[in-house]
Amino acid sequence: LIDNDSGGSxxxxxxxxxxxxxxxxxxxxxxxxxxxxxxxxxxxxxxxxTETCIEDMLPASVRNVKLNGKTFSxxxxxxxxxxxxxxxxxxxxxxxxxxxxLTGMDILLxxxxxxxxxxxxxxxxx
Numbered sequence: 001l002i003d004n005d006s007g008g009s010x011x012x013x014x015x016x017x018x019x020x021x022x023x024x025x026x027x028x029x030x031x032x033x034x035x036x037x038x039x040x041x042x043x044x045x046x047x048x049x050t051e052t053c054i055e056d057m058l059p060a061s062v063r064n065v066k067l068n069g070k071t072f073s074x075x076x077x078x079x080x081x082x083x084x085x086x087x088x089x090x091x092x093x094x095x096x097x098x099x100x101x102l103t104g105m106d107i108l109l110x111x112x113x114x115x116x117x118x119x120x121x122x123x124x125x126x
Contacts, residue, residue, distance in 0.1 A: 001112065003053035004030075004042040007076075015040055026050050030111040036122055039115035044107045055089060057104040065092060 002008035004025055012023050019034050025042070028050075032040045043052040055063060055074055063072055073083035093100060 001041045001054075001108075002043070004045070005051040005053050007053070008042060012040070012042075030107075031115050031118075033115075033118065037119050039119065041108075041111045041115055044111065054108070055086065057102075057108055058089075058093065059101050059104060062089075062093060062096075062100055065089075067092060 002011045009025055012025065015021055015034060016023055021032065021034060023032050023040065023042075028045050030042050030044050032042075034040055043054055043056065046052055046056055049056070053074055055072070065072065067084050067088060070080075070082060070084045072089050073079075073085060078085065
């Protein structure tokens with residue numbers, strides 16, 4: 001499972017080089033079979049937005065939450081006096097999960113489910 005953005009492009013480039021695939025970030029297909037039992041699942045496009053990360057699947061109210069007066073930044077490097085990162089956001093989501101609408105994750109979870117189901121069918125094939 002990778003983010004379908006510049007961070008994920010490093011993984012995509014590596015997979016393409018090793019396995020001679022031609023996966024692209026702009027490709028709307030989420031689930032890519034690499035080899036038997038090895039699949040790459042990208043975060044889904046959202047509307048016209050083709051580069052996405054898992055945090056994009058969260059409701060705006062979660063992405064815009066303020067923790068100790070700081071706002072969320074998805075950047076690798078950010079001013080920690082003004083922002084918090086992905087780990088702090090993940091802890092917030094975990095602590096508040098019962099109150100958060102996580103239906104934005106449904107498409108992503110379906111992509112993971114499809115990869116598992118396909119792998120199981122392949123392993124049971126004669």
